[in-house]
Amino acid sequence: MINVTKSYLPSLSEYVTYLEGIWERGQLTNHGPLVLELEERIKQYLGVRHFFFVNNGTIALQIAIKAANLKGEVITTPFSYVATTSSLVWEGCKPIFADIKTGYCTIDPKSIEKELTNQTEGILATHVYGNPCDVDVIAEIARNNNVKVIYDAAHAFGVEYKGQSVLNYGDISTLSFHATKLFHTIEGGGIVTSDDELAHRISYMRNFGHNGPEEFFGVGVNGKSSEFQAAMGLCLLPRMNEIIDLRKSICERYRKNLINLPLEYLKIQEGTTRYNFSYFPVIFETEEMLIRVLNTLKNNNIIGRRYFYPSLNTLDYVTNNLHNSNSENLSSRVLCLPLYPDLKLEDIDTISSIIQSVFRHNE
Numbered sequence: 001m002i003n004v005t006k007s008y009l010p011s012l013s014e015y016v017t018y019l020e021g022i023w024e025r026g027q028l029t030n031h032g033p034l035v036l037e038l039e040e041r042i043k044q045y046l047g048v049r050h051f052f053f054v055n056n057g058t059i060a061l062q063i064a065i066k067a068a069n070l071k072g073e074v075i076t077t078p079f080s081y082v083a084t085t086s087s088l089v090w091e092g093c094k095p096i097f098a099d100i101k102t103g104y105c106t107i108d109p110k111s112i113e114k115e116l117t118n119q120t121e122g123i124l125a126t127h128v129y130g131n132p133c134d135v136d137v138i139a140e141i142a143r144n145n146n147v148k149v150i151y152d153a154a155h156a157f158g159v160e161y162k163g164q165s166v167l168n169y170g171d172i173s174t175l176s177f178h179a180t181k182l183f184h185t186i187e188g189g190g191i192v193t194s195d196d197e198l199a200h201r202i203s204y205m206r207n208f209g210h211n212g213p214e215e216f217f218g219v220g221v222n223g224k225s226s227e228f229q230a231a232m233g234l235c236l237l238p239r240m241n242e243i244i245d246l247r248k249s250i251c252e253r254y255r256k257n258l259i260n261l262p263l264e265y266l267k268i269q270e271g272t273t274r275y276n277f278s279y280f281p282v283i284f285e286t287e288e289m290l291i292r293v294l295n296t297l298k299n300n301n302i303i304g305r306r307y308f309y310p311s312l313n314t315l316d317y318v319t320n321n322l323h324n325s326n327s328e329n330l331s332s333r334v335l336c337l338p339l340y341p342d343l344k345l346e347d348i349d350t351i352s353s354i355i356q357s358v359f360r361h362n363e
């Protein structure tokens, strides 16, 4: 079986070397030496000022929303993983959906401006598939309207915009290091900010609010991760450039194999100086064709995923303020094909020829 993704694993002996160190020290969690080392190395790799390793990408979003003090209306994208919207609702905010730019799949700044009111407290946008949002235009909108910007950058590890990490844009960016993500720590996540005051809030909020053993800065939660998860990150981090190159060549082979078909691909934001090939989304002309391809692949034990379907404005626990949106239209027609570093060339070719055969039978 070929799944849409497969977790990258280091050699077992490399991981065991880290485990031996954990056994010697006896410290399993609570900001141990491996967590601190991973935080330092990620900060260097990404070129960011503050980085906090947390236990998943959802708690990263929740802490970011709390640290930014968002409580009311937040303009957000309907085209993302459900955690983007559910974290807002979980934190007591009201998601207001802005539509997306078809092709790019990211939030449309023009639509953000339409949804802005004097109730708007913030913007939560996703660099979906690692494709940077219009970060300069959004920064301008935020400045003019005095609202905070959080980026769900769960897909954007290693992405650079205008020569620096895209995580440096916005007040806070959050990452997911779940096993299915480009860079993973089994379960895990990260929070990035360049603002020292926000960094202070984030650092105590992820540790129960502690200021020493008996005092508290304020309310907090348990966002800590363990030495075991940090060890996985330390094994994978040195491989990231190689992993991104492998993914790039897989995407190029798919594109070459499928070149004659009426399919559209992600348009990468102008100004992107490094893309990470975290997903390979394919956009069909109709949902019917997508379903035919998805089912035929499944009959051959190949699992594509409808990232991201349904459009989040249609969830039954939100107010749907968008109808007939680009997001609903796109989410019904987009399929992510299997993409992981050790996907074999012959498997890419098999997947491609199955897709070709579905189109041939449709003629």
Ligand SMILES: *Cc1c(COP(=O)(O)O)cnc(C)c1O
Pocket: 056, 057, 058, 059, 080, 081, 083, 084, 126, 152, 154, 155, 175, 176, 177, 178, 188, 189
């Ligand atoms: C994976 C993902 C999350 C959630 O991350 P977890 O680490 O699984 O909690 C949030 N937002 C987006 C866009 C994601 O893809």
